[in-house]
Amino acid sequence: MPQTISPAREPQASAGYAAATFTNGYEFTQGSGYTLPEYPFTEPPELATGQHARHPVVIVGGGITGLTLACALAQLGVAAVLLDEDNTVGVKGASSRGICYTQKSLEIFHRLGVYERIAAKGIQWSVGRTFAGEDEVYSFDLRQQSAYNLSSQPPFINIQQFYIEGFLVERIYELGHVDLRWQSRVSAFEQDAGGAVLTVETPAGSYRLEADHVVDATGSHSPFRRWCKASVTAKKGDDRWCIADVRFTKRPPTERHTWIEAPFNDNRAVWQHLMGDEVWRIDYQMAPDADPAYVSREDVVRERLARQFGPDAGVEIVWVGPYAYRSECIDQMRHGRVFFMGDSAKVVSPFGARGGNTGIADADNLAWKLAAVLRGQAAPALLDSYHQERHEAAQQNVLVTNRTARFLRPADGVERLFRQAAIGLAKQHPFARQFVNTGRMAVANPYTRSRTCGSTGGLSVQNVSFEWADGSPGVVNDLLQWAGGHLLLLVFGDPGATAMRRLRALAGGAPVRCVQVLGADDRAAAREHVRDRHGHLRGACHVFRHAWALVRPDSYVAATGEDIDASLVRAIEKSLGADQEAA
Amino acid sequence: MNTTLHFQDADLFYEQLLDAHQGLSKEQSDLLNARLILLLANQVGDAQVLRACIEAAKDIPK
Numbered sequence: 001m002p003q004t005i006s007p008a009r010e011p012q013a014s015a016g017y018a019a020a021t022f023t024n025g026y027e028f029t030q031g032s033g034y035t036l037p038e039y040p041f042t043e044p045p046e047l048a049t050g051q052h053a054r055h056p057v058v059i060v061g062g063g064i065t066g067l068t069l070a071c072a073l074a075q076l077g078v079a080a081v082l083l084d085e086d087n088t089v090g091v092k093g094a095s096s097r098g099i100c101y102t103q104k105s106l107e108i109f110h111r112l113g114v115y116e117r118i119a120a121k122g123i124q125w126s127v128g129r130t131f132a133g134e135d136e137v138y139s140f141d142l143r144q145q146s147a148y149n150l151s152s153q154p155p156f157i158n159i160q161q162f163y164i165e166g167f168l169v170e171r172i173y174e175l176g177h178v179d180l181r182w183q184s185r186v187s188a189f190e191q192d193a194g195g196a197v198l199t200v201e202t203p204a205g206s207y208r209l210e211a212d213h214v215v216d217a218t219g220s221h222s223p224f225r226r227w228c229k230a231s232v233t234a235k236k237g238d239d240r241w242c243i244a245d246v247r248f249t250k251r252p253p254t255e256r257h258t259w260i261e262a263p264f265n266d267n268r269a270v271w272q273h274l275m276g277d278e279v280w281r282i283d284y285q286m287a288p289d290a291d292p293a294y295v296s297r298e299d300v301v302r303e304r305l306a307r308q309f310g311p312d313a314g315v316e317i318v319w320v321g322p323y324a325y326r327s328e329c330i331d332q333m334r335h336g337r338v339f340f341m342g343d344s345a346k347v348v349s350p351f352g353a354r355g356g357n358t359g360i361a362d363a364d365n366l367a368w369k370l371a372a373v374l375r376g377q378a379a380p381a382l383l384d385s386y387h388q389e390r391h392e393a394a395q396q397n398v399l400v401t402n403r404t405a406r407f408l409r410p411a412d413g414v415e416r417l418f419r420q421a422a423i424g425l426a427k428q429h430p431f432a433r434q435f436v437n438t439g440r441m442a443v444a445n446p447y448t449r450s451r452t453c454g455s456t457g458g459l460s461v462q463n464v465s466f467e468w469a470d471g472s473p474g475v476v477n478d479l480l481q482w483a484g485g486h487l488l489l490l491v492f493g494d495p496g497a498t499a500m501r502r503l504r505a506l507a508g509g510a511p512v513r514c515v516q517v518l519g520a521d522d523r524a525a526a527r528e529h530v531r532d533r534h535g536h537l538r539g540a541c542h543v544f545r546h547a548w549a550l551v552r553p554d555s556y557v558a559a560t561g562e563d564i565d566a567s568l569v570r571a572i573e574k575s576l577g578a579d580q581e582a583a
Numbered sequence: 584m585n586t587t588l589h590f591q592d593a594d595l596f597y598e599q600l601l602d603a604h605q606g607l608s609k610e611q612s613d614l615l616n617a618r619l620i621l622l623l624a625n626q627v628g629d630a631q632v633l634r635a636c637i638e639a640a641k642d643i644p645k
Contacts, residue, residue, distance in 0.1 A: 421617035431625045 034318065036088040037166055041183040044200075046207040055081050056374050058198060058211040060186050060224070062089070064098065064161055065342030065359030066217030067168040071112045072367030074175035076485045076553075078374060081209070082178055083200060085185035089169060090162035098161040098356035099275045104444035105360045106153035107463040107555065111477045114167040115153065121276045122159030128256040130438060132423045133263060138433045150536050151462040152475045156441065158275040161356060189214070189227045189338075196337045213370060213383075214338045217359070220328070222344040228335035234328040235402065238288040239349070239409040242295045242322040244305060245279050249314025252280070258438045260408070260423060264307040269408050269438075279318055282308070283350075285408065292322035325349035325405060329398050333387040339366055346394040351404035351439035354397040358442060362390050368553035371485050372576065377511040382577030385452040393445035400440050407437035447556070452575050454559030456542070461555045464536040466517070469529055476540065479530070480553055483513045487558065487575060488551040489568075491526070492517045492538055495546060499564035500525050510572050512550075550575055584635035 045051045057073060059066045062084030070082045090097070101109075101118070109115045126142040142155055172178050187206070188199035191214070198209045216224035225232060254274055262270040269285035284304060286295050294300060298317065305315050328347040333340045342359030366386050372378035410416045425432035444460030447453050463476045479488055489512050491503065503526070507514045516526035520533045532538055541549035543560045550558045550571055558575035561567050573579045590596060604612050627633055 417613055418617050418621075421614055421621055424614075425618055425621055429622075432621060435621065 034162065036090050036162060038088050039169065039180065039182045041087060041203055043204045044181055044207065046209065047202070047204050052210060054195065054210045054212065057213045057215065057370055058083065058209060059215045059217055061217035061219060063217060063219060063342065064165055064356050065363050066215070067165050068108070068360045069215060069217065069363035069367055070178045071168045071172050072364055073371065074172050074177040075112055076367065076371040077177055078371045080178045082180050083184040083186060084182055087182040089165035098353070099158050099281055100156055100353040101159065101164065102156045102353060102357045102442045103151055103153050104460060105357045106157060107151060107477065108360055108364045110153060110463060111480060112171060114171050117167045118157060118159055118164055121163050122157035123274050123276060124154055124157055125254055125256055125274065128258065130436060131257065131259045132261045135427060137423060137426045137436055150464045150540065152465060153463055158273060160275055163276060189224065191337045212337065215366070216338055216340050216344045217342050218344055220343040220347045224338055224340065224344065225330065228338055230335055230340065231331045232328050233331060234326065236326050237405060237409065239325045239405060240286040240288065240290040240292065240322065241325065242284050242286055243320065244282045244301050244317060245319040246282060246305065247279055247316040247318060251278065260436065260438065265304070270308070296320045296322040327398050327402055329394050333391050334384065339386060341366065346398060348398055348401040349405050351401050352441050354401050354442045358393060358397050361393065361444065364554045365390055368485055378576035379578045379580065381580035382452060385450050385577065388450045389447040392447060392449050396445055404437045404439050451580065452558065452577055454571055454574065457557045457559040459542050459557050461551055461557055462540045464540045466537045467531040467533060474530065476537070476555060479515065480555060483553065485553050487512045487572065489514045490517050490541060490549045490551060492543060492548070493519060493546040494522055494525050495564050502564050506569065512572055584632050584639065
């Protein structure tokens with residue numbers, strides 16, 4: 001992967017193929033940019049030999065969401081085609097987008113085999129300070145907080161999005177199964193009961209691609225919304241921001257600084273945080289309805305940076321991007337054969353890192369379901385749970401992000417008055433810091449409306465550690481890997497001889513792998529067992545005492561219960577959509 | 584939400600509230616009220632009670 005900063009390249013002009021335009025709303029960009037890897041265009045079989053195969057899964061869009069899905073499918077051994085209109089990761093000239101990846105995302109990347117590279121390249125910080133005017137409102141040190149410390153992944157890592165995308169591309173090439181088709185732009189789409197057909201434009205000409213399932217991961221300007229006549233609930237604001245990614249010769253401390261009212265930015269908000277390659281992201285809130293072309297002009301950006309860091313900070317501009325924050329949420333995340341995910345499904349302001357991280361979770365949610373249905377191990381109805389679960393998450397993320405946006409851009413009058421009151425109190429009283437909403441970090445959203453989850457299910461399982469039968473250390477992701485895309489049934493404690501017999505019979509007939517989880521003093525009754533000496537695995541599965549937990553390949557609990565009986569059999573059927581077949 | 588009398592001394596509170604606003608401009612007064620609402624809301628804490636209080640405050644017949 002590139003680690004140097006070099007001038008941006010001229011867009012390549014190739015006959016018969018329009019160079020990719022900026023598709024993520026970053027229409028105005030300046031700065032020296034990053035050097036990005038380029039991937040080769042290979043003539044697809046449809047054009048090379050005229051062969052027209054029917055593909056079980058076609059993913060459109062090679063951003064972080066599409067690539068996560070592609071990698072997850074590759075890991076599960078599912079054949080798929082991914083179409084990307086560009087020949088690189090990132091968007092040309094605008095390659096710096098998401099920067100903050102949460103624990104759940106890092107756990108997913110750990111399962112996909114790219115976590116170590118992300119950890120090595122990315123930055124972790126623990127001290128955050130929030131300012132209003134000249135005063136510090138409060139500060140925190142994440143090392144003092146314990147909610148996240150049981151996972152083998154940290155609470156989050158800051159890293160440029162394109163690095164993760166590049167790692168995923170290389171991992172997909174390593175795993176096989178997924179055909180990455182670069183410089184392939186979808187220009188038309190239709191679907192009916194018989195199948196879906198995409199028209200694909202390439203440098204070697206256009207062709208028709210047939211698919212059973214299509215995943216739209218094209219981002220916020222998705223053409224599929226139009227093609228599927230998908231309705232969208234949207235809210236437009238007047239808040240405008242301008243991002244500057246910079247390097248310093250005199251670097252600031254490795255702390256995240258947040259100004260709600262920055263004196264050096266006309267008392268508007270400023271974010272300052274570090275990511276990979278010693279590059280700092282500085283987000284400036286602009287005047288409402290500010291002109292994006294003006295605020296991102298190099299001399300204007302330099303003047304703004306000088307006001308914050310002084311005239312001699314030695315600032316090198318890597319990238320500049322202005323944007324208008326907005327929120328959009330598609331009303332149905334599945335339209336026939338098409339599944340909408342990532343920014344295609346919902347767009348939020350970046351507060352709390354609820355954009356990219358939820359795209360990653362969308363992908364991880366659908367991957368195992370597609371695999372299970374394509375293998376014939378789950379009912380097609382399982383695919384409907386994608387909308388039930390991820391639409392609930394999308395709505396929650398829109399709600400939470402809009403609350404932050406409202407705190408940071410209050411309407412004149414009473415909204416601004418309450419913000420002033422909250423900031424004033426927060427300087428003296430700890431309770432009022434909770435009102436100071438500079439973003440609520442993305443979480444692994446719970447699923448309460450899923451027809452495939454039990455009443456105690458729908459919760460994420462952290463990647464905690466335990467001991468294998470031989471005493472060596474393991475983590476939840478190792479167990480999921482071992483289960484190989486099947487459901488994982490964890491039985492805590494010793495359920496007794498009768499229950500063990502039932503379990504053996506069950507494991508023989510259903511796509512489920514069973515493991516007995518022993519406490520510190522329990523004796524093994526099953527051949528497959530692990531030891532949970534400190535109760536971390538039990539806690540991660542949200543169960544107490546003798547119990548079972550049915551864990552899905554996306555590391556969510558589908559259901560939990562106490563007795564090994566018909567209720568467990570029903571929970572397994574439900575979690576695979578099999579109970580909905582008669583309906 | 585408790586709508587029966589809960590004050591130890593309602594007259595005293597009312598007097599203190601008015602005194603606190605003495606000599607303040609409209610802007611300062613508004614800000615004092617906003618801070619007071621946030622402080623008092625934290626004493627209540629309970630989400631259902633707070634929602635009921637907001638509804639009751641909106642719902643005064645003219």
